[in-house]
Amino acid sequence: MKFKCISDLGKALPEFFPQANVNDEWTIEAEICPQNMEGDLTVNCFKLARDLKSSPDKISDAATEYLQNHEDVASAEKIKAFVNITLTPAAVMRDTAAIIGDLDNAVKLPENECRRILIEYSAPNTNKPQHLGHVRNNTLGMSLAALLRRVGHDIIEINLVNDRGIHICKSMLAYQRFGNGVTPESTGIKGDHLVGDFYVKYNDALKEQLDELRKAKPELADKSDEDLFLETEIGQATQKMLQDWEAGEPEVRQLWQTMNSWVFAGFAQTYDTMGIKFNHTYLESETYLLGKDLIAAGLEKGVFTRRDDGAVIADLGKMGPKVVLRSDGTSVYITQDIGTTLKKYEDYKPQEQVWVVGDEQILHFKMLFAIIKKMGYDWADDLYHMAYGMVNLPTGKMKSREGTVVDADDLFAEMTELAKQATLERDPSLTGEELEERAAIIGMGALKFMLLKFNPKTTMMFDPQASVKFVGDTGPYVQYACARINSIMRKAADKGLTPGVDVDWSLLTAPSEKALAIQASYYPATLQAAAAKKDCSTLVTFLLDLAKAFNRFYGECSVLDADNEAQSKARLALCLNVRDVLADGLGALTIKVPEAM
RNA sequence: GCGCUAGUAGCUCAGAGGAUAGAGCAACGGAUUUCUAAUCCGUGGGUCGCAGGUUCGAUCCCUGCCUGGCGUACCA
Numbered sequence: 001m002k003f004k005c006i007s008d009l010g011k012a013l014p015e016f017f018p019q020a021n022v023n024d025e026w027t028i029e030a031e032i033c034p035q036n037m038e039g040d041l042t043v044n045c046f047k048l049a050r051d052l053k054s055s056p057d058k059i060s061d062a063a064t065e066y067l068q069n070h071e072d073v074a075s076a077e078k079i080k081a082f083v084n085i086t087l088t089p090a091a092v093m094r095d096t097a098a099i100i101g102d103l104d105n106a107v108k109l110p111e112n113e114c115r116r117i118l119i120e121y122s123a124p125n126t127n128k129p130q131h132l133g134h135v136r137n138n139t140l141g142m143s144l145a146a147l148l149r150r151v152g153h154d155i156i157e158i159n160l161v162n163d164r165g166i167h168i169c170k171s172m173l174a175y176q177r178f179g180n181g182v183t184p185e186s187t188g189i190k191g192d193h194l195v196g197d198f199y200v201k202y203n204d205a206l207k208e209q210l211d212e213l214r215k216a217k218p219e220l221a222d223k224s225d226e227d228l229f230l231e232t233e234i235g236q237a238t239q240k241m242l243q244d245w246e247a248g249e250p251e252v253r254q255l256w257q258t259m260n261s262w263v264f265a266g267f268a269q270t271y272d273t274m275g276i277k278f279n280h281t282y283l284e285s286e287t288y289l290l291g292k293d294l295i296a297a298g299l300e301k302g303v304f305t306r307r308d309d310g311a312v313i314a315d316l317g318k319m320g321p322k323v324v325l326r327s328d329g330t331s332v333y334i335t336q337d338i339g340t341t342l343k344k345y346e347d348y349k350p351q352e353q354v355w356v357v358g359d360e361q362i363l364h365f366k367m368l369f370a371i372i373k374k375m376g377y378d379w380a381d382d383l384y385h386m387a388y389g390m391v392n393l394p395t396g397k398m399k400s401r402e403g404t405v406v407d408a409d410d411l412f413a414e415m416t417e418l419a420k421q422a423t424l425e426r427d428p429s430l431t432g433e434e435l436e437e438r439a440a441i442i443g444m445g446a447l448k449f450m451l452l453k454f455n456p457k458t459t460m461m462f463d464p465q466a467s468v469k470f471v472g473d474t475g476p477y478v479q480y481a482c483a484r485i486n487s488i489m490r491k492a493a494d495k496g497l498t499p500g501v502d503v504d505w506s507l508l509t510a511p512s513e514k515a516l517a518i519q520a521s522y523y524p525a526t527l528q529a530a531a532a533k534k535d536c537s538t539l540v541t542f543l544l545d546l547a548k549a550f551n552r553f554y555g556e557c558s559v560l561d562a563d564n565e566a567q568s569k570a571r572l573a574l575c576l577n578v579r580d581v582l583a584d585g586l587g588a589l590t591i592k593v594p595e596a597m
Numbered sequence: 598g599c600g601c602u603a604g605u606a607g608c609u610c611a612g613a614g615g616a617u618a619g620a621g622c623a624a625c626g627g628a629u630u631u632c633u634a635a636u637c638c639g640u641g642g643g644u645c646g647c648a649g650g651u652u653c654g655a656u657c658c659c660u661g662c663c664u665g666g667c668g669u670a671c672c673a
Contacts (some may be wrong), residue, residue: 037616046615046654056615056653063608083617165673226672311671326671333673360667362601366660370659389602392665422635442635453621454610457602459666461609466622470635473610473621480635488632533613542622555628597635 002521003041003095005072006030009063013052016062016348020052030085032518038077039084040092040514046081056081081164081364083281093505093513093574100577103584106524107151109531114152118348119145119469121307121356125162126263127171128196130270132391132398132406133358136363139451140388141356142276143536143589148587156348159278160340161267163260168389169241171195172255173234176417184262186470190409195259200597203401209234273412273591274444278346280434282340290339294375295325309575314371322367324529337368338375344380352382359387386534389459406462413444418468419476423597435515438594442476445591449475452536452589473544479583481547481554483597485579488559495560499573508574509569512553517574519549523581527588536589543585550578 010028011387013022027341028048035041036091045060051088051333052059060081067076067083072091075316077084077363121141124130142157162168175198184191209232214221220228231234244252271277296313298304304312310327324335344353355365365385391398398405420439430438450467454460470476492498508514523542559575562568583593 020612034616035619042616044615114640117617149653163672167673310669313665313671321671326672330671333609334672359602360669363668364673392666426633426635459603463609463622466609469622471622472635472637476635477621479635484633484636491632493640529613548620551636551662552638558632560632597633 002099002525003030003072003083003087004041005067005070005290006041007322008070009043012066013048013059013063016066017052017054017059018061020363022051024067028556033084034465037079037084038086039075040087040518041145042243043083043085044081045083047140049081055279067568076356080560087514088506089509090506091572092517093508095504096517097503097577098503099524100517100581103524103580107527107584109152109528110173114154114343115351116154116156116349117148117352117354118156118158118344118350119148119356120158120160120344121145122159122271122278123162123357125246126192126195126260127167127199128400129190129192129266131293132408133549134531135274135408136388136391136446136451136460137356137358138271138274139448139590140386140536142274142512142532143448143452144354144356144386146532146590147539147588148534150298153530153531154289156279156350157277158344160287161264161281162284162405162473164245164256164288166238167426168256168260169200169201169238169245170202172252172259173238173241174198174205174550175259176255177205184265189263190269191262192264193407193409195263195266198402206232206234213542227403229470234344246496270408270412273409273440274448274591276510278431280344281402284336287340287343288336290343291335291337292325292331292339294338294342295335298375300446305455310402313375316367316370316374317365319367319370322371334364334368334371337364338371341372342377343385345377351379352384354384354386356386356388357388361385362387386456390457391462393458394461394463406464411447412444415447415468417441417443419443419446422470426597438597441594442470442479442597443594445475445479445586446470447475448589448591449478451562453540455537457536475586476597477588478573479591479593480545480597481550482579482582482593483595484554485550485575486595488572488575489579491560493567496574497565497568499569503570503573504566505570507570509565510553510557513571513574516549516553516578520578521544522586527585539588540584543582546578546582546585550575550582 001102004341006028008028013028014022014026028041028043030041033042043063045063046060048055049056060078060083062084064076064078067073067085072087074086074088076086111187120143122134122138124134145155145157175195178201179198180193184194187194189197210225210228213228213231220231230239240253245256297308299312304314304324306312311323313321314324315321315442322334323332324338325330341353344350357365362385365387369383369385371382372383393404393406395404416439420435423435423438423442449466453473508517523546526539526542557571559568561572562571586593
């Protein structure tokens with residue numbers, strides 16, 4: 001399918017082995033030959049043994065003999081049960097250019113495999129600004145959306161903002177008591193940060209009252225903060241505020257509206273910096289009552305049962321019983337999620353729903369999906385929790401109490417500033433919008449790339465010192481490869497050099513040229529595999545490998561100063577294809593490419 | 598206790614049963630009158646947590662153990 005000699009080999013091999021258990025659809029794959037081995041591609045015959053019902057040794061003998069006589073093959077060498085193939089330069093370039101020259105086509109899934117997928121991510125609370133943990137979530141969510149969209153799926157990006165509840169009332173209460181009527185305008189502080197400051201003030205005040213309480217009543221000293229919350233004056237006042245909110249008390253509602261609007265304005269700015277555009281934002285204040293009716297209906301149908309203590313539960317077999325409605329009739333977390341899951345289904349009729357949510361909620365989502373299934377919705381099988389690990393710092397976990405939380409906006413500003421300094425070092429003449437834009441692209445590219453490099457499920461370490469660099473396995477490394485190609489293109493254009501239509505691929509014989517073309521040709525398969533696994537990190541690895549292959553080529557082969565003009569044109573054509581692949585891949589991760597660096 | 602998850606170079610991480618286990622950073626040594634050195638080339642660095650098992654072949658699968666993280670709410 002990809003390389004002609006490999007697909008020919010796939011057709012020919014079964015003829016050598018009449019006992020083979022294969023049909024006409026049977027194909028074989030070649031891998032890129034390891035660096036330390038002689039060859040361009042390698043066929044692993046161990047893997048073919050089962051289908052061909054013969055020994056790896058005999059298969060590799062047959063494959064080697066067949067390939068040695070193939071017109072595209074310069075040499076084929078058998079080592080153990082591997083066949084290492086060196087292709088003729090013309091064959092390499094013909095086969096790879098066919099793929100990368102028609103990227104759009106190569107990358108898209110067949111229409112019947114394209115689905116409508118709803119992805120929910122970010123899901124912040126409106127009581128404080130976003131931090132590094134949100135940045136990982138946002139990056140994973142937006143990149144997954146872009147990746148799936150690139151292979152042809154119809155993607156809907158959803159945010160569900162937690163804008164109500166006791167924690168929201170905490171910042172509101174602190175503002176009432178200590179706010180003196182300040183606003184984002186009067187202080188010049190970004191709205192979400194201003195509200196977050198009051199959340200901090202609240203916790204300080206609460207801690208003070210808890211300390212006093214424990215001093216006054218030594219018998220309570222061992223109780224947890226949670227247990228003592230309603231024993232404090234401020235705790236009671238907060239509880240009262242939540243009740244007033246639920247009763248629709250105008251003054252509380254007004255304050256809530258005002259402070260939330262500050263936070264939303266702040267979030268909008270954060271999302272804009274990252275390049276996030278949600279198709280829709282649900283507000284929990286509008287959805288938090290949704291699940292209750294469903295529970296009542298399910299109770300009648302026998303999906304749920306009422307326990308002796310009055311709580312409604314779902315029996316989830318091995319996972320045990322799960323309370324879906326408290327004995328006082330109020331909702332729990334999962335009740336709302338049941339409601340919003342159905343609401344999202346009704347609103348968008350997706351064929352698949354994805355939640356980008358931390359891995360501490362794995363069990364919660366298993367239960368949610370089991371409940372939806374139990375309620376009789378077959379599409380419950382197409383619900384997917386993309387669980388990702390926490391972000392730790394060299395000092396340990398991020399803790400707001402210890403002030404170690406890395407703020408999202410601060411981080412963006414820092415990355416951009418460092419990118420700006422690095423950019424100015426190379427080109428001091430840059431100023432104004434061009435400088436700002438380039439710094440933003442490089443800084444944000446470095447940050448997103450760094451976060452996407454890790455497998456989503458791993459608990460990752462964020463080292464501010466190391467993460468802030470732009471050398472090595474970084475986004476700017478890949479961007480830089482693109483910038484180098486752009487520069488070559490500009491100079492080529494100055495000389496009136498264009499690839500033209502009749503590229504003579506046979507002129508590209510250097511090992512680094514062949515390796516570059518072969519690496520690039522694996523892009524569509526890599527992209528589709530990453531999409532199938534919902535894992536951007538494999539694409540990141542691929543782009544690094546490709547950029548590395550390009551930089552090696554760059555050092556070895558001159559485009560503008562080649563042996564002759566035909567070779568220059570061929571190399572230029574190769575470079576253009578590579579740049580398209582790199583830019584396309586970064587685009588599928590929502591990372592932009594600067595024109596120059 | 599039970600469940601999930603991780604343990605790979607000094608550090609951060611890749612390695613969907615296959616070759617002599619890789620990359621970046623850090624260390625050391627080289628490359629620029631040359632299409633951008635945010636680059637390239639090289640050197641050193643490993644009992645893949647430990648012990649068994651399955652297999653022609655195990656970092657990968659199975660079992661047990663050790664160590665860390667998370668979960669096990671009528672919290673979200």
